[in-house]
Amino acid sequence: MSAPSANRIPVHDVDATKKRIHPRFTDGFYQRIRLFSMYFLLALFLILPWIKYDGRQAIWFDVPSQHYYIFGLTLFPQDFFFIAAFFMIAAFTLFMVTVYAGRVWCGYACPQTIWVHLFQHVEKWVIGDRNKRIKFDIEPNSASKIAKKLLIYFIWFLMALITASTFVSYVAGTKFIYGSWQTLGGFPIPDWPTWIWVSMFIFTFATYANAAYMREFMCIHICPYGRFQSVMFDKDTLIVSYNYNRGEPRGARKKGTHPDNLGDCVECTMCVQVCPTGIDIRDGLQVECIQCAACLDACNEIMDKVGYPRGLIRYTTERQLVEKEKSRYLRPKLFAYLLLLTVLISVVAYSLIERVPLQIDVRGDRNQLSSTNTEGQIVNSYVIKVTNKTQKSNDYVLTITAPKGFNLMTRFKSIPLDAGESYDMPVSIAADPKVITQSETPITFNVDSKDGSYHASKTNVFTSQITK
């Protein structure tokens, strides 16, 4: 790893406020990729709840009714496996990407980074670039300063509110969040239940507090991923790094010159000024670095200006930088993650393909499972729960597979169920004692959709022991 400089600039000396980091916004190859990634993900987050599929919200985690819709797929609490598997796949993908490309998630895709970036842009739009923002922080209050602050707070609040309503609409549905109104004292206000008001308050507050005040504190001190990522790093992980041997001794110089006693770092501090976490990349790899590559782009711009080759700060690996060896891109750790992901994704894909969107559960009547009827037959009672897991209404028919002489007794010819609906149906099975050959006879309950598309079954037992 690059050695830290002996006469380095203390991190916050470049920030006159010593309280708040006001990064300078920079442009460059990696910043353009970052912006594309950030705005693409942001647009996805905002647009997805408005997309319809088959007449309803395509992605809708309808917690109150416990139906989770993802386009053509409806999941129920019983399908917890898929939800757990999804999180495992996401986690292992993140681990694999981290082993290969370091904290690329933090710099290019993390919601915290995206929202902080947006909130800082509001400050830039209202106050101006970095120097103006630093001056603004320390100047005494005036009417103009208060007006600007109020404008910033108002825009931040609106952004937090939009974030919260989008977030909650994934759970409550856009139709309900934006379409339910009532009048209170002559003013229209949303007609929401308490849990939505509470959720809106929590998400608005959390977004505002995180993006307006917590900012890099969240990444440095709270986010667990930032803490344990170093465990995943190896000598071949991509990191943004300063080439210490090339840059040192650093120092200012006349334009167009390169004094023999100095390295390539012209001590412009631009790499520190653009850093959103306020660190100096020249001090080596630090836990605060979210690998956003802003310092890399800023330094390349400086190198272009002074006529030195680019890459004083660059994406590299420890093996390349310190051991002067070629990085190994194909390594056992990556293959292990790939193998694990392939197995997980295959299992989920197979389970999804095999999944029947129809469920049957059978419970014996707890009060009196077995009794005799007026004809002397032994009768067992059950409650059959049928769940239509499709996204369409359907009619279902119940039958049994049982030895000859066992008869299903039900008043239901068919069970009409709406999409996602369940129904508990009491049924009985009667059998003449002569046909019963064992104390517990297995009975299979079958449920089939009338159109013949779906079939599900469950086996229970018929007991011949009379319960009182």
Ligand code: SF4
């Ligand atoms: S931007 Fe480059 S040249 Fe300027 S201080 Fe940082 S490392 Fe040195």
Ligand code: SF4
């Ligand atoms: S040191 Fe460079 S890559 Fe790391 S957070 Fe700061 S600007 Fe981004």
